Amino acid sequence: MSVSSFPPSPSSGLPVLPVFPGTVSASGRPATLGVMGGGQLGRMFVHAAQRLGYFTAVLDPDPQSPAGLVSHHHIQTGYSDEKGLAELAVLCAAVTTEFENVPAGALQALAAGRPVAPGAAAVAIAQNRIEEKSHFTASAAESAVLAGVTCAPYAVIETAEQLKAVPAGLLPGILKTARMGYDGKGQVRVKNTDELSTAWAGLKQVPCVLEKMLPLKAECSVIVARGWDGSVVSFAPQLNVHVDGILAVTQAYEGNMPPALAERAQAATKTIAKHIDYVGVLCVEFFLVNDGSADGALIVNEMAPRPHNSGHYTMDACDVSQFDLQVHAMAGLPLPHPRQHSPAIMLNLLGDIWFDDHDKMRTPDWQAVLALPGTHLHLYGKTEARAGRKMGHLNITGPDVVSVTATARQAASILGLPGLDYL
Ligand code: ADP
Ligand code: MG
Numbered sequence: 001m002s003v004s005s006f007p008p009s010p011s012s013g014l015p016v017l018p019v020f021p022g023t024v025s026a027s028g029r030p031a032t033l034g035v036m037g038g039g040q041l042g043r044m045f046v047h048a049a050q051r052l053g054y055f056t057a058v059l060d061p062d063p064q065s066p067a068g069l070v071s072h073h074h075i076q077t078g079y080s081d082e083k084g085l086a087e088l089a090v091l092c093a094a095v096t097t098e099f100e101n102v103p104a105g106a107l108q109a110l111a112a113g114r115p116v117a118p119g120a121a122a123v124a125i126a127q128n129r130i131e132e133k134s135h136f137t138a139s140a141a142e143s144a145v146l147a148g149v150t151c152a153p154y155a156v157i158e159t160a161e162q163l164k165a166v167p168a169g170l171l172p173g174i175l176k177t178a179r180m181g182y183d184g185k186g187q188v189r190v191k192n193t194d195e196l197s198t199a200w201a202g203l204k205q206v207p208c209v210l211e212k213m214l215p216l217k218a219e220c221s222v223i224v225a226r227g228w229d230g231s232v233v234s235f236a237p238q239l240n241v242h243v244d245g246i247l248a249v250t251q252a253y254e255g256n257m258p259p260a261l262a263e264r265a266q267a268a269t270k271t272i273a274k275h276i277d278y279v280g281v282l283c284v285e286f287f288l289v290n291d292g293s294a295d296g297a298l299i300v301n302e303m304a305p306r307p308h309n310s311g312h313y314t315m316d317a318c319d320v321s322q323f324d325l326q327v328h329a330m331a332g333l334p335l336p337h338p339r340q341h342s343p344a345i346m347l348n349l350l351g352d353i354w355f356d357d358h359d360k361m362r363t364p365d366w367q368a369v370l371a372l373p374g375t376h377l378h379l380y381g382k383t384e385a386r387a388g389r390k391m392g393h394l395n396i397t398g399p400d401v402v403s404v405t406a407t408a409r410q411a412a413s414i415l416g417l418p419g420l421d422y423l
């Protein structure tokens with residue numbers, strides 16, 4: 001389904017966008033939006049959709065999935081299960097996804113009968129680092145905005161010959177599986193060719209990319225929403241701190257990075273979205289590196305075809321959140337320019353803080369944290385805490401950056417969170 005053929009005419013058999021909330025179809029079905037995947041991103045999507053008056057349906061095999069628990073409908077099948085997909089298509093007027101590893105074939109099957117945003121083709125690109133990088137490069141060739149916003153130097157490794165031919169200049173580097181990597185998983189840091197061979201063998205010789213290890217000054221991401229009609233809106237870039245490959249802290253306020261770079265990162269993200277004919281919410285991650293210039297240079301890292309952990313602050317610091325925009329985009333509603341009304345810091349809450357120094361379970365001291373001004377706690381309804389598991393996040397808003405930073409420090413210290421040094 002291309003942008004130009006949308007919205008489809010009623011004769012195509014597809015529902016006509018926009019899907020208005022609160023309406024009931026001729027067959028008596030309330031306007032229902034669907035999501036592939038039932039994790040925390042799906043849960044926050046469901047909440048946003050329901051607030052507007054939509055009914056929701058979640059497809060996820062896990063009976064305890066965070067989104068399934070709060071949705072009107074929860075289809076508990078595998079993501080490629082034909083019956084499950086057919087049920088989702090019958091229930092929903094439009095479908096989105098909350099994780100990039102949803103089988104692209106499933107999205108394609110759904111798209112035969114329903115508007116699906118993002119579409120299978122765009123999701124397939126984001127699922128494969130090799131594809132992703134070649135699209136970043138192609139976008140750059142097409143647009144002056146992206147000139148100079150390059151990928152990290154890299155080599156594709158799919159064969160033993162390609163492994164042998166890796167240029168020495170890419171080492172030390174990071175070997176990353178082309179598919180299924182997230183939160184630093186599927187990555188090995190290698191210093192020399194011996195380590196590289198061992199690492200590739202350890203990854204079962206699946207297709208990989210080797211990226212040169214860059215001295216990062218900082219990391220940031222940009223979230224845009226693009227509609228069926230090609231209209232696009234963007235949040236300002238947020239600055240991200242990762243600990244052990246997982247996002248720990250997001251700093252979202254004016255002045256978090258040089259304004260010229262912030263503008264370029266936004267323009268680059270919009271260009272990438274347009275290049276792949278994207279519909280929905282898209283996040284692009286960037287590295288900031290020293291290149292001798294005053295501001296430094298932007299390196300485009302990867303994209304996520306969905307709302308992103310680094311955009312959770314928008315729920316409390318902006319007049320529309322990334323999840324509101326996901327709902328608007330898929331349903332064909334207008335995309336208002338988001339306005340951030342408060343500086344914000346987001347602290348990710350991993351399962352680790354549910355354990356004390358002796359590995360005994362405890363409840364984090366919410367009493368103390370919620371007594372701090374401008375704290376907004378979001379827990380995802382996961383009953384079992386595990387180290388490294390995303391259990392929730394804490395947004396901190398306030399009148400200015402100084403007070404938000406002070407409160408974030410206090411909250412992080414009460415909870416025993418890492419990443420304090422960056423605040
Ligand atoms: P994931 O899918 O796990 O998020 P990323 O490619 O974003 O994979 O890598 C995770 C983190 O590892 C990044 O946020 C960054 O901190 C670090 N990293 C990744 N690639 C590089 C690189 N080429 N140079 C330096 N650090 C990197
Ligand atoms: Mg990443």
